[in-house]
Amino acid sequence: MRNPSLSLTAILLLVLGLGLAGWFAARAKARAFARPGETRPHSLPSYHGWYVLLWAVLPALLFLGVWSSVSGGLVMQAVMDSPAAANLPGFEMQRQAIFTEARALADGTKTAAFNPQATALAPVFAEATTRYTIIATVVALLLAFSGGAFAFTRVSPGFRARTKVERLVMAALLIASLIAILTTLGIVASLLFEALRFFSMVSPIEFLFGLNWSPQTAIRADQAGSSGAFGAIPLFWGTIFIGAIIAMIVAIPLGLMSAIFLTQYASATVRRWMKPLLEILAGVPTVVYGYFAALTVAPAVRGFAVALGIPGSSESALAAGLVMGIMIIPFVSSMADDSIAAVPQAMRDGSLALGATSSETIKKVLVPAALPGVVGGVLLAVSRAIGETMIVVMAAGLAANLTINPFESVTTVTTQIVQLLTGDQEFDSPKTLAAFALGLVLFIVTLLLNIVALRVVKKYREAYE
Amino acid sequence: MSDAVATRAPTDWKTGAMQQRIRRRYSAERRFRLLGLGAVMLSAGFLVFLLVTMLGNGIKGFTQTEVRLDIDFEKSALFIDPAALRGPSADAALAAADLEGTVRTAASSQYGAAGAGLLSESAWLRVREAVKEDPALLSRRATLWLPAASPIDIAAKGEGAPEAERIHAQLEGRNAVRTGFNWNFLTGSDATDPAAVGIWGAFKGSLLTMLVTLALAFPVGVLSAVYLEEYAPRNGWTDTIEVSINNLAAVPSIIFGLLGLAIFLNVMHLPRSAPLVGGLTLALMTMPVIVIAGRNAIKSVPPSIRDAALGVGASKIQVVFHHVLPLALPGILTGTIIGMARALGETAPLLMIGMRAFIASPPGGVTDPATALPVQIFLWSDEVSRGFVEKTSAAIIVLLVFLLAMNGLAIYLRNKFERRW
Numbered sequence: 001m002r003n004p005s006l007s008l009t010a011i012l013l014l015v016l017g018l019g020l021a022g023w024f025a026a027r028a029k030a031r032a033f034a035r036p037g038e039t040r041p042h043s044l045p046s047y048h049g050w051y052v053l054l055w056a057v058l059p060a061l062l063f064l065g066v067w068s069s070v071s072g073g074l075v076m077q078a079v080m081d082s083p084a085a086a087n088l089p090g091f092e093m094q095r096q097a098i099f100t101e102a103r104a105l106a107d108g109t110k111t112a113a114f115n116p117q118a119t120a121l122a123p124v125f126a127e128a129t130t131r132y133t134i135i136a137t138v139v140a141l142l143l144a145f146s147g148g149a150f151a152f153t154r155v156s157p158g159f160r161a162r163t164k165v166e167r168l169v170m171a172a173l174l175i176a177s178l179i180a181i182l183t184t185l186g187i188v189a190s191l192l193f194e195a196l197r198f199f200s201m202v203s204p205i206e207f208l209f210g211l212n213w214s215p216q217t218a219i220r221a222d223q224a225g226s227s228g229a230f231g232a233i234p235l236f237w238g239t240i241f242i243g244a245i246i247a248m249i250v251a252i253p254l255g256l257m258s259a260i261f262l263t264q265y266a267s268a269t270v271r272r273w274m275k276p277l278l279e280i281l282a283g284v285p286t287v288v289y290g291y292f293a294a295l296t297v298a299p300a301v302r303g304f305a306v307a308l309g310i311p312g313s314s315e316s317a318l319a320a321g322l323v324m325g326i327m328i329i330p331f332v333s334s335m336a337d338d339s340i341a342a343v344p345q346a347m348r349d350g351s352l353a354l355g356a357t358s359s360e361t362i363k364k365v366l367v368p369a370a371l372p373g374v375v376g377g378v379l380l381a382v383s384r385a386i387g388e389t390m391i392v393v394m395a396a397g398l399a400a401n402l403t404i405n406p407f408e409s410v411t412t413v414t415t416q417i418v419q420l421l422t423g424d425q426e427f428d429s430p431k432t433l434a435a436f437a438l439g440l441v442l443f444i445v446t447l448l449l450n451i452v453a454l455r456v457v458k459k460y461r462e463a464y465e
Numbered sequence: 466m467s468d469a470v471a472t473r474a475p476t477d478w479k480t481g482a483m484q485q486r487i488r489r490r491y492s493a494e495r496r497f498r499l500l501g502l503g504a505v506m507l508s509a510g511f512l513v514f515l516l517v518t519m520l521g522n523g524i525k526g527f528t529q530t531e532v533r534l535d536i537d538f539e540k541s542a543l544f545i546d547p548a549a550l551r552g553p554s555a556d557a558a559l560a561a562a563d564l565e566g567t568v569r570t571a572a573s574s575q576y577g578a579a580g581a582g583l584l585s586e587s588a589w590l591r592v593r594e595a596v597k598e599d600p601a602l603l604s605r606r607a608t609l610w611l612p613a614a615s616p617i618d619i620a621a622k623g624e625g626a627p628e629a630e631r632i633h634a635q636l637e638g639r640n641a642v643r644t645g646f647n648w649n650f651l652t653g654s655d656a657t658d659p660a661a662v663g664i665w666g667a668f669k670g671s672l673l674t675m676l677v678t679l680a681l682a683f684p685v686g687v688l689s690a691v692y693l694e695e696y697a698p699r700n701g702w703t704d705t706i707e708v709s710i711n712n713l714a715a716v717p718s719i720i721f722g723l724l725g726l727a728i729f730l731n732v733m734h735l736p737r738s739a740p741l742v743g744g745l746t747l748a749l750m751t752m753p754v755i756v757i758a759g760r761n762a763i764k765s766v767p768p769s770i771r772d773a774a775l776g777v778g779a780s781k782i783q784v785v786f787h788h789v790l791p792l793a794l795p796g797i798l799t800g801t802i803i804g805m806a807r808a809l810g811e812t813a814p815l816l817m818i819g820m821r822a823f824i825a826s827p828p829g830g831v832t833d834p835a836t837a838l839p840v841q842i843f844l845w846s847d848e849v850s851r852g853f854v855e856k857t858s859a860a861i862i863v864l865l866v867f868l869l870a871m872n873g874l875a876i877y878l879r880n881k882f883e884r885r886w
Binding site: 162166169170172173174176177178179180181183184186187190191193194253254255256257258260261262264265266274276277278280281283284285286287288289290291292294295296326329333357358359360362363380383384386387388389390393394414417418421422435436439442443446447450454 | 490491493494496497498500501502503504505507508509511512515518519522684685686688689691692693696697705706709710711712713715716717718719720721723724726727728749752753756780781782786806807809810811812813816817821839840842843846854857858861864865868872876
């Protein structure tokens with residue numbers, strides 16, 4: 001009983017044990033009903049068992065859940081009220097340190113304390129913890145026992161145990177499906193809340209249309225580059241430049257041509273092997289792509305730039321965009337694959353029957369007919385690319401340049417979010433909150449892209465079905 | 466109209482102009498076909514190039530160069546009572562002894578003034594283990610193989626600086642270096658010295674995170690898939706749930722990191738850098754994947770199964786849990802494994818919730834500070850020291866092997882258990 005979390009596990013096991021005992025007892029009782037000649041009981045014996053088990057376990061679990069969140073405070077209160085705590089320092093930090101040490105002593109995770117006051121408090125802590133643990137155990141067991149006993153008395157041939165159990169299962173299903181809504185609400189609320197706090201410090205107009213990004217607020221007044229400017233246009237441009245332009249220049253031709261080749265020309269064997277192989281490209285973790293971009297592609301791009309006579313930096317938009325394009329190929333190709341396959345066979349046959357070659361059929365009939373699906377796929381791929389983090393963090397750099405030179409370093413929204421939130425952060429500063437504002441913009445843009453893409457794809461599907 | 470048809474002579478396919486035109490069209494056809502083949506080959510080539518680069522860099526990370534060191538424990542300035550090493554006080558006794566100094570002295574006397582620089586900073590830890598295992602060492606002269614310092618290690622693998630290459634050649638002449646499998650890489654944790662790093666700490670962090678993710682995302686995902694597919698009434702609520710699940714599947718992973726930071730850390734005050742928070746965050750991200758896969762699997766179970774079960778008197782819940790769910794399980798499991806593989810490779814959300822700290826020992830539980838395998842790769846890739854390049858790639862190989870195994874398992878499950886109705 002030294003370690004409170006350990007004892008919680010013990011109580012949990014006890015309660016579950018009680019529930020299990022209730023299950024067996026109720027099933028045995030219900031089995032005895034099923035005698036020949038009498039009316040058949042409403043529910044199977046095991047449903048009576050489940051009914052008792054749920055009554056025994058759920059109230060106790062509910063109590064333990066509430067208890068685990070308040071017990072720390074109760075123990076703390078008891079310790080504060082004890083005479084040993086009377087002469088603690090008034091300074092909050094020091095007091096916390098002493099409490100932490102005393103708790104560690106009481107748990108037995110530490111054997112000696114640095115602070116003598118902690119040594120004095122440790123027995124008080126241990127005593128309070130034990131007392132409250134005993135109270136919790138007794139209450140939980142009482143709840144489990146009385147719940148189980150109440151349910152057990154209700155077990156009778158006419159009792160509709162199955163209906164009751166199934167009602168609970170139904171409630172669990174509903175709650176599980178509500179978690180998705182809760183997550184969405186959580187995302188929107190947390191982003192919106194923090195972003196609004198940011199916009200109370202920095203005007204939204206400046207954030208959305210400003211051309212200067214340097215979030216590092218000044219520590220000293222004479223520090224260089226410490227204006228604390230939050231104009232996000234260079235970030236938006238960098239994101240679009242890498243994710244929507246360079247990456248798409250790589251991914252659209254390669255993805256589309258791969259899809260055309262695999263659906264129209266390749267034999268079934270080639271298709272069976274090559275399609276999963278290309279899909280591996282989407283399954284490689286992005287941190288691996290990032291490392292690949294930084295280690296192999298970026299130096300090559302820089303060498304190429306130098307050979308062209310352009311001064312290139314070691315981190316370039318081109319390196320990040322190229323690698324991101326490779327990652328995106330399977331997205332484009334599988335969407336194109338689906339929409340080409342959805343074009344009615346009659347259109348293809350008609351074109352071939354008129355004497356067109358395969359490539360003419362593809363270029364003049366299949367691709368135009370499949371275009372909405374392909375566009376939808378490209379939009380999804382763009383939304384994926386601009387939300388991508390690790391490749392740009394590792395290969396794109398941090399300088400907020402507004403440039404169209406692909407050999408220069410640009411920065412993106414996701415890079416800046418990571419940059420602003422890792423390392424030393426003080427909450428409530430505009431620097432930290434800016435990350436949430438950027439996150440909000442990213443969330444809205446990707447959401448819109450997805451909605452538009454799905455709408456385009458859906459509308460086009462309906463036209464052919 | 467009929468006049469126009471009548472006055473036009475039939476096309477003569479034999480004329481030179483027509484033949485040339487057909488040739489042009491056929492060669493355009495061939496070009497297009499080659500273009501398609503080229504695109505497939507190029508994409509596959511990128512994959513192969515990526516894997517070969519990682520393999521080429523990383524394979525050396527699994528080996529380690531060791532330098533021979535003779536330590537005469539009897540003559541050394543160590544005062545350890547061998548009897549104390551047998552009891553539970555062994556750690557305390559060893560901690561009090563200056564093993565680090567002993568190793569340094571022995572290295573200097575054997576290899577000259579720069580001798581200590583030949584060994585990894587953590588070489589004395591290996592000596593400590595050896596002494597603990599065999600206290601009898603202390604009374605004699607012992608020969609130990611200790612990990613070499615990073616520059617020597619790189620030189621031994623053929624890419625070192627000229628100075629290190631020279632020293633390595635000298636050592637080789639004295640028969641004092643060997644290369645062996647780097648077990649420490651698989652069993653150790655993060656360290657500042659690239660010769661001493663291991664991935665077990667990060668791997669265990671990943672494992673704990675994945676356990677939390679699976680424990681939360683799988684039940685919730687399956688239950689909500691069942692609800693949406695089997696019971697949900699067609700109304701506004703259901704539509705809202707469906708729309709939010711589909712949107713969640715497309716939200717960038719970093720947004721989930723922001724959510725975890727704002728809710729789990731700043732509102733609920735859960736411990737920072739802990740696998741518990743990482744698992745919660747990744748569970749929210751994985752759940753939509755499981756729901757979508759689960760719905761597809763449940764949808765593919767034919768209605769006749771449900772009708773038959775209902776016909777013999779099963780309740781609606783019994784129909785689903787006794788008949789539909791077992792038949793849909795292979796599909797659900799496949800989707801779950803794919804979702805878990807994606808979560809295993811995820812880095813950005815874990816960075817947001819602080820799982821990027823330097824952690825030198827494996828986490829003991831889900832609330833201990835930890836890091837995860839992809840985050841460890843990211844951290845090592847930022848290191849300046851050259852010795853980290855091969856370690857980063859080696860860690861990537863380990864990660865890829867696991868992802869490949871998980872995806873392979875998913876494909877196997879699908880092929881083995883999936884039924885076509």
